[in-house]
Amino acid sequence: MTAFISVILIAIASTVAFAWFESNQETLTNYQNTFECKPGIIYDPRSIEEVQTIVRQAITENRTVMTGNRKFASQIDAACTKDGEIQITLKNMDKVVQFDAENKTITVQAGMRFNKLNDFLREQALAVNMVTELGTFTIGGMLGSGTHGSTLHKQSNMIADYVTELKIVDGLGEVRVLTGESLNAARVNLGVLGVVVEVTIQLEPAFKVKADVKGHKSDKGLEDKILTIAQQNYSTNIAWFPGLGRYTVTTYNPVPLETPGNAYNAQADVSDFQEYMYGLLFNALHEFPGSSLQCLAATVRYNSRASSYYRDIDTGKKLKNPIGHSDRMQYFQCKKPDQCIWDRLPIALQEVTIPLEQLPNWIKDVKQIIAKHPRTCFPLNGIYFRFSKASPSYLGMNAGRDSAYISTEYTLRKKGEAVPKNYFVNLEIEQMSLRKYQARPHWGKNSIAIFEDMPSRYPKWDEFVAFKQQIDPNNIFTNPFWERVSNQDPLANYLNPGCNASGECYCQTDEHCQAGAQCVPGKHFTDAKICM
Template sequence: MLSRRHFLTSLVAVAAAQAISPTISFAAEKRRIPWRNWSGSQQCFPEFRKAPSTVAELQEIITSSKGVIRPVGSGHSFSALVPTDDTLVSLSRMSGIVDHHPEKLQATIQGGTRLGDIGQPLEELGQALTIMPDIDQQSLAGCLATATHGTGAGIGCIPTMVEALELVTASGEVLQCSEQENAELFQAAKVSLGSLGIITKVTMQNSAPYRLKRETVWREFDEILEVAEDMADNNRNFEFYYIPFTGMGWTDVHNITNEPLGSTERLDTNDGANDLKLARDMLSWSPALREVILSTYMKTIDDEVVIESSWKNYANDRNVRFNEMEYHLPRENGLKALKEIREVLEENFHEVFFPIEFRYVKGDDIWLSPFYQRETCSIAIHRFFEEDYQEFFKAIEPILRKYHGRPHWGKLNKLTVQDFSRLYPKWKEFNQVRQQLDPQGKFLNPYLKQLFT
């Protein structure tokens, strides 16, 4: 038994070393280990997996590797940004805060750092991220690549908080980018889909640590529509959810407070998703009865109040997996689009049970930001990961497009290069920069080749 355990321990140690070493890879064609994203909707069989711990190691990987190189973070994107059968590069060993400026409330953070690992260290330095999304497992570089956002009509996406970044290009060159240095590249690199190079460090403009009071209130759908615009204008962070086949949803607001930490009893959102699935399964024969029972139950749920440090109050655990499509629409079109989506969903897709998420984001001037030059509402629809999402998404996407939506870069969509070039005024300029930095397409996997070549 001891010999077998020793043998097993040795195998595990070798496998771990291969997984993290910048110079050792899985190269045997028949023994490639698959990579899959969080939901399982994207996968590939990379020949090499690299995890450098320094910029110098990353430079050597980029200049010596053959074929396509794709950076990978936490795998929380649903679109095909990552998959390649050549080389995947993880910055998981390039993580943490490397510098900070107390007076300016700025911190320089390595690109591989997960958002969930930033809050406590920043708080100890007297800083906090100005905004966070509702999932905190993404890497910081991945957030920039896809224009990850939170919610708040007066607050932009995470890339708008970037003061400077460090980029390693296809030639191995290390470029420092900011408004003062490589300014044009800076506007392109803040949201780049990982197509310009690999971002190794980011200087963030932060805030002083702050405490948020989160208030969750259950409401009927018609009431949510009536109050949404005013709530968006009068709260720091505001979003709402609609639950299909219930006529009900909930509003969520966050506001800065000095009140003491505390919380009412909280509903577990993962248990809630499982309960909605159970109701769907048991009452699939009668959507009307399903709505009566669920709406009656939801009207008994107490409102919630949670007061916590900002970084603890933004994010939720998402243990029930799903696939997602999210579009960013001009703010004036958001509620109209949502009403149409509800009609199509509840008339044709009785099997859907995941809530629809609706958020607000301030416009910006970043070339490939979906929020470029417009105040925005974001509508996200979901489908349980074990179920086919394609027909549902295919039915909803035309509504989002009709109202001039731009898809979230990390979420599923069917748009082509022609669509994107019409939606983004700076598309041509971005592609020119990309071509100059990576003329051989080293960072272009099959999906990105369709967009940029």
């Protein structure tokens, strides 16, 4: 009888604990409110034991689980659970677990934000000197998608490659500590291996960087210069405006920590009035006939990137020769942590990587495409280049190869109103990147259509799947995104009328295009199919 009562008491205690972190049914949305997910329940655990309870309950109920924030930093459903299934957030698991100053390592809970980690480390004169351009991502989310910065001078541009140990709750509800080859499989994990609960990161002595910003009014010979620029500097970002024939270069190079300077990157630090005017401009870009306004906007953006966009953190004064801590210099400071300009304006971003050595040929091809689509401008950030050495990760965008990261941005309209202006040029470039240059799409950005033939793009894809089967034998950790990219839900299922305009397909027939457009071969890369 005593044993029976004990079992009942344990069951009651488990139910009560479970209720502590259960929330009412909610809808998750991405940072721009352009994509939503409808989990059956969202849990906010406070401990590893609570995560285990959730996973074990999911196993008992034959349900699936995914980890992701209520306001997720993705254009698609990469971190969303299937409708009606279980979502976990780690907002309550955001603490430092262990800090070892002597060995320069830190273990944090996976819900910690990257900027909070850097704030802590700065006081210790230490840093993770891989720096992404946005600091508000969670550490777990950065590992899920392979969040990156830009450098060819460090071992990698991904925080994933500075991780020395991962602690996860696997598909059996057990705690696993991953090192060695298992760690390489899990560095970039898409959230489908388990719940990452703790992360141990290798640190370096902190240093400052000096930023140098230059505008170039001719892109002649850019393909011959670009790799040298990237290789000669610690960190390099290049914004190419091919419709204007111009580009800007921002480089960062280390200086001693004691060097005077307290600058920060103020690109995203815009006033409410500026943001309002940007909104009007974005609408006008679609309404105004032709591409003249788009090219005017690109000129304005080029000019703003061609001079220093750094400010002193104490005075707010603009600086011509900015020097500051490596993290503050490289990621954008927004007015509020959860209110950056791209959170409220209709901006979409496509990003891929290609083999680094192929970038000069890629640029030559894009010049050919632009020559056949005159007055095509990229008004937001041009075509944006970043760089990295090869990663040992199985599913990092730079897995096994030195890589060039290529981003294009465009403005959106409300669904059904209009496709982005000159979207067909983006699609020709995109399909050329995929099919001629073996491009790998960013896991958290992009549209549905771009994730074609993903298993063929990663030499260790089969090993990743085998590892998933080993630690998640019941396939508890899955979602619609994983089913699409792993070909369980083929992209052919998304070939519906108008699917090109929504980013769900590359057209095969005219019915896949918006009204009044035809599905035709690309003008330069004829293997592409574009709606014009």
